[in-house]
Amino acid sequence: MAKSLRWRLQIWHAAILSLVVGGFAAVVYFQFRRSLLDEVDAELLSGARILEGALRTMPGEILEHGFGNPPPNSFDNRPDRPERSPNPRRLPPAPMRRPPEPWEQALRLPPPMIDPRGPRDQPAYFAVFSGNGQLLKAVPADFKSPRYSTRQPIEFRVVEFRRELVLQGPRGTTIVVGKDVRPHFDGLNWLAVQLAATGFCVLGVGLIGGWWLSGRAIRPIQQIHETAARIDASNLSERIDTESMDRELKDLGSILNSMLARLQQAFEQQVRFTADASHELRTPISVLIAHTELALARSRSTSDYQATIATCHRAGERMKSLVEDLLILARADAGKLELRLLPVDLSKIAEEARQMLRPIAEQRSVELILDCLPAECLGDADRLLQVATNLISNAIQYNRSGGQVHVTTLVSGPHAVMQVRDTGVGIAPSNLPHLFERFYRVDEARSRDSGGSGLGLAICHSIVEAHHGTITAASEIDVGSVFELRIPRCRSQVFLISSASNFGQKDVSAV
Amino acid sequence: MRVLIVEDEVDLRRALVQSLCEAGYAVDQSPDGNDGLVKATSWDYDVIILDIMLPGRNGWDVLEKLRREKQTPVLILTARDAVPDRIRGLDGGADDYLVKPFSFVELHARLRALIRRSAGQASSIIDVGDIVVNTANRTVTKNGESVTLTAREYALVELLILNRGKLISRTMIYDHIFGEDDATLSNLVDVHVSNIRKKLGAEFICTRRGQGYIIDG
Numbered sequence: 037m038a039k040s041l042r043w044r045l046q047i048w049h050a051a052i053l054s055l056v057v058g059g060f061a062a063v064v065y066f067q068f069r070r071s072l073l074d075e076v077d078a079e080l081l082s083g084a085r086i087l088e089g090a091l092r093t094m095p096g097e098i099l100e101h102g103f104g105n106p107p108p109n110s111f112d113n114r115p116d117r118p119e120r121s122p123n124p125r126r127l128p129p130a131p132m133r134r135p136p137e138p139w140e141q142a143l144r145l146p147p148p149m150i151d152p153r154g155p156r157d158q159p160a161y162f163a164v165f166s167g168n169g170q171l172l173k174a175v176p177a178d179f180k181s182p183r184y185s186t187r188q189p190i191e192f193r194v195v196e197f198r199r200e201l202v203l204q205g206p207r208g209t210t211i212v213v214g215k216d217v218r219p220h221f222d223g224l225n226w227l228a229v230q231l232a233a234t235g236f237c238v239l240g241v242g243l244i245g246g247w248w249l250s251g252r253a254i255r256p257i258q259q260i261h262e263t264a265a266r267i268d269a270s271n272l273s274e275r276i277d278t279e280s281m282d283r284e285l286k287d288l289g290s291i292l293n294s295m296l297a298r299l300q301q302a303f304e305q306q307v308r309f310t311a312d313a314s315h316e317l318r319t320p321i322s323v324l325i326a327h328t329e330l331a332l333a334r335s336r337s338t339s340d341y342q343a344t345i346a347t348c349h350r351a352g353e354r355m356k357s358l359v360e361d362l363l364i365l366a367r368a369d370a371g372k373l374e375l376r377l378l379p380v381d382l383s384k385i386a387e388e389a390r391q392m393l394r395p396i397a398e399q400r401s402v403e404l405i406l407d408c409l410p411a412e413c414l415g416d417a418d419r420l421l422q423v424a425t426n427l428i429s430n431a432i433q434y435n436r437s438g439g440q441v442h443v444t445t446l447v448s449g450p451h452a453v454m455q456v457r458d459t460g461v462g463i464a465p466s467n468l469p470h471l472f473e474r475f476y477r478v479d480e481a482r483s484r485d486s487g488g489s490g491l492g493l494a495i496c497h498s499i500v501e502a503h504h505g506t507i508t509a510a511s512e513i514d515v516g517s518v519f520e521l522r523i524p525r526c527r528s529q530v531f532l533i534s535s536a537s538n539f540g541q542k543d544v545s546a547v
Numbered sequence: 548m549r550v551l552i553v554e555d556e557v558d559l560r561r562a563l564v565q566s567l568c569e570a571g572y573a574v575d576q577s578p579d580g581n582d583g584l585v586k587a588t589s590w591d592y593d594v595i596i597l598d599i600m601l602p603g604r605n606g607w608d609v610l611e612k613l614r615r616e617k618q619t620p621v622l623i624l625t626a627r628d629a630v631p632d633r634i635r636g637l638d639g640g641a642d643d644y645l646v647k648p649f650s651f652v653e654l655h656a657r658l659r660a661l662i663r664r665s666a667g668q669a670s671s672i673i674d675v676g677d678i679v680v681n682t683a684n685r686t687v688t689k690n691g692e693s694v695t696l697t698a699r700e701y702a703l704v705e706l707l708i709l710n711r712g713k714l715i716s717r718t719m720i721y722d723h724i725f726g727e728d729d730a731t732l733s734n735l736v737d738v739h740v741s742n743i744r745k746k747l748g749a750e751f752i753c754t755r756r757g758q759g760y761i762i763d764g
Binding site for chain 2: 322
């Protein structure tokens with residue numbers, strides 16, 4: 037499940053959606069809470085300012101030292117309030133029944149901060165402390181509080197369910213105005229519940245929608261998967277239908293299709309190669325089996341047996357050379373064609389090939405002409421000789437009687453070049469591109485006496501490629517063909533390095 | 548029975564020719580497609596063994612051209628073992644398909660079956676009166692007793708008995724039991740017929756004077 041793309045999408049989707057919904061709810065909640073508190077704070081502040089104004093009109097002694105004997109009807113201080121620091125310089129008690137001072141009135145009346153919104157609202161309370169910490173006045177009278185102090189001129193704080201404002205009043209007094217905010221916060225809690233419920237609903241709908249969407253999104257992938265699963269070695273020609281797909285998946289489908297095409301091509305090539313190879317092996321094997329079966333069918337004369345053995349030997353030789361050819365190609369394919377790279381002169385190789393092929397040339401009345409300039413390159417002399425003899429013997433075999441084979445070697449730019457030109461029947465243009473393919477025969481069933489296995493040019497191609505060279509063919513019907521091979525010259529350092537790195541340990545002895 | 552072998556591989560062709568000659572067939576051979584087609588269309592062979600990968604003209608082509616003219620049974624003998632090739636061969640008009648490497652025993656059995664069926668004979672054992680000819684092991688018995696025939700004599704008996712009730716001309720006999728390399732004498736058929744009559748009874752083969760021979764069913 038964890039490996040499922042759909043589940044992973046869903047989990048990510050759930051995480052992101054939860055974050056968004058949760059974040060949104062939190063923002064709403066705290067904004068609302070903030071605005072509630074701002075309202076309360078404004079109320080508290082206006083109350084505090086009134087108190088502050090009243091305190092400014094109060095005699096300084098009272099503010100500094102507290103009321104020595106506060107008038108019973110103007111102060112709600114509890115009688116049992118402990119006298120903390122009795123001051124020796126306290127004023128004598130005020131005379132009774134005097135009219136209340138304006139500040140006394142201000143303190144007597146609770147500040148006008150009863151919220152007009154209704155009875156739900158708890159009234160505010162306040163307390164005033166003198167500079168030395170004595171409680172001067174508190175409403176309601178049973179207000180209990182430790183000593184308030186603040187270093188800031190105005191400080192808001194939350195104590196239990198109360199919002200309090202602590203204000204530094206004149207002459208070191210401290211004004212505390214507070215309000216129970218529970219009624220306000222009831223609304224806030226209700227909002228929180230609503231937000232949570234809505235949030236979970238949105239989350240649920242979002243997740244279901246996400247699951248559906250992700251299912252839709254991966255359906256084409258599943259289609260690709262189903263098609264791809266159907267395709268195996270037996271039906272490589274099948275392709276993924278990209279017509280109805282969206283662009284991104286269409287790209288993927290096209291890539292898969294082109295990959296399949298390459299795979300099919302490689303596979304077919306492989307099948308054809310195996311079929312050709314087995315076909316080539318079958319012929320000598322049938323000869324072998326046919327002759328031995330015949331020899332064993334009844335008793336024969338010694339000469340018959342000798343003939344049979346000679347035939348079997350020939351068939352064996354043919355299989356051997358075929359297997360060797362296949363082995364060279366297999367090694368070349370695996371990049372393991374071992375080359376003993378030494379400086380070699382193509383003109384000397386051409387000369388050597390001529391020595392080897394002269395009898396065949398004479399037998400076929402073909403003139404072998406060498407026109408060779410020194411052309412030194414870095415190569416494996418044995419392999420290059422194999423290429424040269426192959427090209428020249430082809431040129432002899434497919435030549436007309438009395439024709440010529442020209443072999444030229446020269447240096448051209450960074451390459452040592454060998455050209456083999458014949459005056460034979462030529463090769464049709466349609467056959468030229470396939471010339472270096474394995475088992476390709478210009479005449480499919482050309483007599484095998486002259487045609488060999490059909491691997492000769494493929495081997496030449498592999499050998500030349502291993503030398504980082506090129507081999508090309510050009511031809512004109514009834515005029516002749518030219519085969520040209522180009523091998524990089526010794527002084528190319530690039531070649532040295534690349535060949536050494538490509539072919540592992542090499543006998544690179546000189547530059 | 549006369550067989551044409553179209554096969555370019557010299558060693559294999561030699562073995563085929565030798566094996567079939569030893570089995571009493573009259574054998575013609577052809578090293579390439581063009582020559583093979585000429586021979587196949589100019590003679591009434593009893594069966595043709597045809598390779599596919601041939602120089603000059605490939606086996607498919609030979610078969611196609613041959614089928615426009617003749618019904619001769621064709622056995623394709625090739626190294627191409629792929630199923631599509633077999634299908635192509637059989638659908639292209641071949642009567643049988645044998646893949647190299649092959650066993651001569653099997654090849655002979657298939658050839659016998661082809662020859663038998665092209666003569667409209669399903670069984671390999673044919674009896675005429677008290678004479679029984681077994682084409683599978685090439686034996687002839689009269690009244691349950693084995694009769695020894697030479698290869699030529701057997702070939703003649705087989706030709707006549709497979710075409711039982713049909714008149715076989717002397718030319719046809721020459722065509723079917725002598726190969727292209729056999730030196731034939733004009734009265735050789737008469738000699739063989741008289742020898743067969745000695746061994747199997749005078750009434751076994753009837754002579755239609757000036758026309759040919761017939762075995763009446």
